[in-house]
Amino acid sequence: AQRVTQPEKLLSVFKGAPVELKCNYSYSGSPELFWYVQYSRQRLQLLLRHISRESIKGFTADLNKGETSFHLKKPFAQEEDSAMYYCALVGIGGGSYIPTFGRGTSLIVHP
Amino acid sequence: NAGVTQTPKFRVLKTGQSMTLLCAQDMNHEYMYWYRQDPGMGLRLIHYSVGEGTTAKGEVPDGYNVSRLKKQNFLLGLESAAPSQTSVYFCASSYGTGGNEQFFGPGTRLTVL
Numbered sequence: 001a002q003r004v005t006q007p008e009k010l011l012s013v014f015k016g017a018p019v020e021l022k023c024n025y026s027y028s029g030s031p032e033l034f035w036y037v038q039y040s041r042q043r044l045q046l047l048l049r050h051i052s053r054e055s056i057k058g059f060t061a062d063l064n065k066g067e068t069s070f071h072l073k074k075p076f077a078q079e080e081d082s083a084m085y086y087c088a089l090v091g092i093g094g095g096s097y098i099p100t101f102g103r104g105t106s107l108i109v110h111p
Numbered sequence: 112n113a114g115v116t117q118t119p120k121f122r123v124l125k126t127g128q129s130m131t132l133l134c135a136q137d138m139n140h141e142y143m144y145w146y147r148q149d150p151g152m153g154l155r156l157i158h159y160s161v162g163e164g165t166t167a168k169g170e171v172p173d174g175y176n177v178s179r180l181k182k183q184n185f186l187l188g189l190e191s192a193a194p195s196q197t198s199v200y201f202c203a204s205s206y207g208t209g210g211n212e213q214f215f216g217p218g219t220r221l222t223v224l
Contacts, residue, residue: 046212097207103153
């Protein structure tokens with residue numbers, strides 16, 4: 001079975017502060033991890049995926065297989081980063097590519 | 112290229128009524144999904160399809176049925192709506208193989224009175 005845990009329902013920071021949204025997973029095989037973002041009253045969209053190793057809108061995330069984590073980080077939060085963030089896992093090699101989502105973390109960036 | 116579209120955007124039902132939500136995608140994706148989004152519960156998978164003519168149950172399938180008669184369409188049906196089905200419903204599609212992102216529709220806000 002695969003599981004994704006986002007321990008924080010809500011994260012509140014001030015503009016310019018560093019942000020870290022936590023994501024822990026459990027999966028016995030090789031996972032692919034994603035972060036999706038949902039801005040107010042908009043559809044979910046992909047923010048980044050671990051295989052791309054890229055930085056999007058200043059966000060980065062590193063897959064740590066030892067700690068089974070895929071935390072999302074940004075050094076200086078902006079007000080426009082306020083949104084709902086979902087971590088998702090796709091298990092590779094199990095024959096099914098159905099994603100498992102965490103429950104989401106709401107990020108609020110205050111001016 | 113419209114991506115993933117959902118019909119309707121909003122709907123109010125009375126308990127016991129039935130309705131069908133339509134999801135359409137024009138990206139030739141094999142996989143399609145229906146989720147519900149509730150406060151504090153995140154996204155929960157209702158049903159999914161890995162190809163035309165196939166469907167499978169997700170995490171919370173009770174009270175819902177689905178059909179995938181055409182590759183581009185994925186229908187979600189509520190036969191007898193209940194207040195517990197008040198939610199925002201999202202459809203998504205993907206190529207299906209690992210590493211491919213899901214593309215989401217704009218959502219349908221359903222209220223069951």
